[in-house]
Amino acid sequence: MPKTLVKVGMASCGVAAGAEPVYKKLTEMLKDRDDVEVKKVGCIGFCYLEPLVEIEKGSSRITYGKVDEAIAEEIVETHIGHGETIKKYVVLNNSDEAPENPRLENQVRIVLRNSGLIDPENIDEYIEREGYKGLEKALKEMSPMDVIKEVLDSGLRGRGGAGFPTGLKWKFAHMAKSDMKYFVCNADEGDPGAFMDRSVLEGDPHSIIEGMAIGGYAIGASEGIIYCRAEYPLAIKHLNTALEQAREKELLGDNIMGTDFCFDIHIKEGAGAFVCGEETAMIASIEGKRGMPRPRPPFPANKGVFGKPTNINNVETLANIPWIITNGASAFNRYGIGRSRGTKVFALAGKVNKGGLAEVPMGMPLRDVIFELAGGIPNNKKFKAVQLGGPSGGCLPEALLDTPVDYESINATGAIMGSGGMVIMDETTCIVDVAKFFLSFVQKESCGKCPFCRIGTKRMLEILERISRGEGKMEDLDLLEELAYQIKDGSLCGLGQTAPNPVLTTLKYFREEYETHIQDKKCPAKVCTSLIKYSIDPEKCIGCTKCARNCPVNAISGEIKKAHVIDDSICVRCGKCIEVCPVNAVSVE
Amino acid sequence: MTSSPAKGIENMSKRLDPIIEKYRGKKGVTIPLLADVQKELGYVAEEAVGYLAEKADIPAAELFGVATFYAMFRMQPEGKYVVRVCRGTACHVQGSALIGDQIQRHFKIKDGETTSDGIFTLQYVACLGCCSLAPVLMVGDEVYGRLTPDKAVSILESYRDK
Ligand SMILES: Cc1cc2nc3c(=O)[nH]c(=O)nc-3n(C[C@H](O)[C@H](O)[C@H](O)COP(=O)(O)O)c2cc1C
Ligand code: FES
Numbered sequence: 001m002p003k004t005l006v007k008v009g010m011a012s013c014g015v016a017a018g019a020e021p022v023y024k025k026l027t028e029m030l031k032d033r034d035d036v037e038v039k040k041v042g043c044i045g046f047c048y049l050e051p052l053v054e055i056e057k058g059s060s061r062i063t064y065g066k067v068d069e070a071i072a073e074e075i076v077e078t079h080i081g082h083g084e085t086i087k088k089y090v091v092l093n094n095s096d097e098a099p100e101n102p103r104l105e106n107q108v109r110i111v112l113r114n115s116g117l118i119d120p121e122n123i124d125e126y127i128e129r130e131g132y133k134g135l136e137k138a139l140k141e142m143s144p145m146d147v148i149k150e151v152l153d154s155g156l157r158g159r160g161g162a163g164f165p166t167g168l169k170w171k172f173a174h175m176a177k178s179d180m181k182y183f184v185c186n187a188d189e190g191d192p193g194a195f196m197d198r199s200v201l202e203g204d205p206h207s208i209i210e211g212m213a214i215g216g217y218a219i220g221a222s223e224g225i226i227y228c229r230a231e232y233p234l235a236i237k238h239l240n241t242a243l244e245q246a247r248e249k250e251l252l253g254d255n256i257m258g259t260d261f262c263f264d265i266h267i268k269e270g271a272g273a274f275v276c277g278e279e280t281a282m283i284a285s286i287e288g289k290r291g292m293p294r295p296r297p298p299f300p301a302n303k304g305v306f307g308k309p310t311n312i313n314n315v316e317t318l319a320n321i322p323w324i325i326t327n328g329a330s331a332f333n334r335y336g337i338g339r340s341r342g343t344k345v346f347a348l349a350g351k352v353n354k355g356g357l358a359e360v361p362m363g364m365p366l367r368d369v370i371f372e373l374a375g376g377i378p379n380n381k382k383f384k385a386v387q388l389g390g391p392s393g394g395c396l397p398e399a400l401l402d403t404p405v406d407y408e409s410i411n412a413t414g415a416i417m418g419s420g421g422m423v424i425m426d427e428t429t430c431i432v433d434v435a436k437f438f439l440s441f442v443q444k445e446s447c448g449k450c451p452f453c454r455i456g457t458k459r460m461l462e463i464l465e466r467i468s469r470g471e472g473k474m475e476d477l478d479l480l481e482e483l484a485y486q487i488k489d490g491s492l493c494g495l496g497q498t499a500p501n502p503v504l505t506t507l508k509y510f511r512e513e514y515e516t517h518i519q520d521k522k523c524p525a526k527v528c529t530s531l532i533k534y535s536i537d538p539e540k541c542i543g544c545t546k547c548a549r550n551c552p553v554n555a556i557s558g559e560i561k562k563a564h565v566i567d568d569s570i571c572v573r574c575g576k577c578i579e580v581c582p583v584n585a586v587s588v589e
Numbered sequence: 590m591t592s593s594p595a596k597g598i599e600n601m602s603k604r605l606d607p608i609i610e611k612y613r614g615k616k617g618v619t620i621p622l623l624a625d626v627q628k629e630l631g632y633v634a635e636e637a638v639g640y641l642a643e644k645a646d647i648p649a650a651e652l653f654g655v656a657t658f659y660a661m662f663r664m665q666p667e668g669k670y671v672v673r674v675c676r677g678t679a680c681h682v683q684g685s686a687l688i689g690d691q692i693q694r695h696f697k698i699k700d701g702e703t704t705s706d707g708i709f710t711l712q713y714v715a716c717l718g719c720c721s722l723a724p725v726l727m728v729g730d731e732v733y734g735r736l737t738p739d740k741a742v743s744i745l746e747s748y749r750d751k
Contacts, residue, residue, distance in 0.1 A: 355721030
């Protein structure tokens with residue numbers, strides 16, 4: 001009899017959705033069954049259905065979604081006990097129809113090949129799925145230049161934002177002459193709204209370690225550093241376990257796999273600064289200094305960490321590497337269009353039905369990503385914009401949804417591919433508010449070195465604040481544009497050079513909404529608090545007092561069974577009264 | 590070398606010397622050194638910086654420079670639980686501002702402040718990486734998602750008795 005495996009998704013998203021008690025319940029109920037094993041696995045990207053529990057027996061794999069303790073009990077009794085599938089909770093089924101099967105079938109999973117399937121704290125499960133095969137092949141059958149050529153031929157470009165060809169970057173670092181070189185993994189994932197890297201770090205840490213070891217071999221590095229943000233405690237825990245296990249198996253350390261290659265990796269925890277995701281700032285931070293960028297050249301490939309040649313790659317970039325070496329460049333560049341080869345993982349969030357991760361071949365139209373994979377917009381609301389590339393990116397409207405996701409096409413719109421964060425917005429999102437949000441982010445995160453970035457973003461933010469208060473002038477829009485271009489030209493690093501992008505793209509595609517704020521002093525999405533007013537329709541109000549009791553600031557008064565009124569000078573526009581009113585008497589204008 | 594007498598902090602040398610020794614002679618250690626000090630003391634106390642500067646032979650200006658640059662370091666003591674309210678993009682469009690507002694009102698603290706009973710410190714952060722469960726907050730190392738303002742407050746209240 002094959003063993004039954006019960007896999008509980010225990011990445012941060014699963015835990016946040018309540019996987020911990022489910023796991024406890026399952027282990028408790030099944031502790032006496034020798035033929036059943038309960039395991040923790042990473043995230044398979046179906047975050048909207050967390051907590052997820054997969055039952056694997058022989059070749060059958062059935063996944064249940066939104067599992068709570070009661071459902072867990074039912075699964076143990078009915079599915080594991082009597083071998084009956086509980087159809088109403090099934091979301092994925094590898095041998096039969098299930099509601100979410102198409103979402104998986106539309107994907108090509110290279111980076112996410114193991115996420116959610118294996119126990120990230122058990123190296124044997126990684127090895128069973130071709131893990132460390134790529135490293136073995138590289139060390140035993142290929143020269144460093146062969147490895148570089150394979151990566152060049154694959155067409156892989158950096159997934160951290162800039163899209164620089166990875167093979168070429170490796171070649172520069174390889175050519176640099178030095179007694180000591182560093183290979184750094186950028187796991188800072190600072191772009192708010194992006195979580196692809198977290199998912200890989202938590203769910204498949206060995207793929208990063210293997211990717212780094214292969215890269216280290218290619219460029220001639222002996223030391224690897226993973227710069228991981230401290231906001232990801234689970235990722236750091238899994239990385240540490242994985243490093244330990246890799247060392248035990250002599251996949252890290254001296255004379256790896258009996259060859260001359262020596263390489264070890266340690267973790268540097270970030271300390272909470274977005275700018276440290278930028279290469280030269282990261283190097284300063286690794287050296288223990290304030291994370292301020294510096295001009296390039298010299299490039300890190302020549303002068304990086306402690307002045308030694310250094311190669312920096314993003315997590316997702318590195319997760320591709322073992323697969324490319326094992327399966328060959330042509331298996332990889334079969335996917336994609338133009339100069340964008342392979343796949344891209346997108347983090348889907350915001351106003352969508354199916355938030356989570358999806359890995360698709362480059363070139364899929366945005367529309368398919370948003371409406372097929374992300375399941376469209378909830379509550380019958382209308383799509384308004386998709387934000388790509390985080391604070392360096394832009395907001396694209398409906399009219400551009402046929403744009404294929406590849407570096408060149410996205411850049412042509414004024415947004416950037418960035419790291420792959422996609423935040424989807426509907427008609428209830430105010431574009432001016434979003435622009436303001438991003439500017440306040442970069443304004444806070446600017447390291448302060450370049451005056452344009454430091455002060456220019458502040459001035460832009462003030463203008464946007466003015467507009468959202470209804471005090472804007474039409475000339476402000478020109479001023480915003482002028483400042484935007486000056487900041488782009490006058491900044492040293494990518495942070496300042498791209499900081500104005502969210503404003504520029506929204507001005508380009510949603511100018512009307514700015515104009516409505518300025519000329520009509522109205523916020524069409526009803527978000528900007530100075531431009532909206534809550535009121536109670538005395539005709540509809542039944543005087544139930546619910547709103548008054550629930551108002552967090554006591555802005556509502558009125559006698560029982562009589563119409564209530566809102567004191568606008570106290571109201572904080574939190575929307576609680578709308579939520580609780582049984583007769584829809586509260587409205588926003 | 591004279592050992593500087595600890596002022597407000599008790600047993601400074603006993604508490605900090607092992608940390609200083611751990612990093613002595615290593616390169617690029619300012620950040621982990623300060624992080625360990627913060628772990629030990631709960632914050633990067635000004636007097637601790639003076640002590641470190643002398644004992645570890647790192648200029649105080651460099652230590653202060655690093656401590657004030659990174660969001661992770663606090664120069665003030667913090668509460669028993671650090672509450673990180675995500676103000677990232679996904680959480681923003683899902684109404685995280687209202688969550689933060691409600692917590693501020695309910696616990697009478699602002700971003701960066703600690704409740705008068707010393708239990709909660711509120712911090713606004715940008716993205717906790719659980720965007721698909723937005724809006725999200727973190728109490729200590731625990732992440733909570735799919736919040737409403739009321740749910741957020743009741744989760745925090747449940748920590749009071751822990
Ligand atoms: C302000 C700023 C923040 C960045 N943040 C990140 C980040 O969080 N993660 C990342 O991988 N790359 C980030 N980058 C891009 C890196 O500088 C660099 O291009 C990347 O790590 C290179 O790896 P790749 O070639 O594999 O993409 C950032 C760049 C800038 C300018
Ligand atoms: S935006 Fe809040 S968790 Fe990412």
